[in-house]
Amino acid sequence: VVDSCAPGEDAAVPLKNHPDKIGPVSTIAFVTAVWMTITTVAEILADRGVKLYIHPSHNVGDPGAHDRLDEALKEYKKRIVGV
Incomplete structure (x- = not known):
């Protein structure tokens, strides 16, 4: 509870x-x-x-955010391939 x-x-x-x-x-x-x-x-x-795939915000001016987002989306697509 x-x-x-x-x-x-x-x-x-x-x-x-x-x-x-x-x-x-x-x-x-x-x-x-x-x-x-x-x-x-x-x-x-x-x-x-544990490797965490987090959807980063690109609104904070972090130049690596887009790369981390691409990596997270790639992993997500790999995991749902059979769904």
Whole structure:
């Protein structure tokens, strides 16, 4: 069981002159929990020397990002060839 810490009623923003709240937070809480789990697993695998194929962002000005993306896509295509 993973507690996302989202409020039970899900909505977080009270409205003036209305009894109900809006602004559900369960989706963002769940996505955050999932990505933190993925990040932790990736760190553990990298520490163990496992080669990780990560889709890098090319928006950060890293000249090697395109090469790493090409490598990741090549590996992905190799893995799904029979699917």
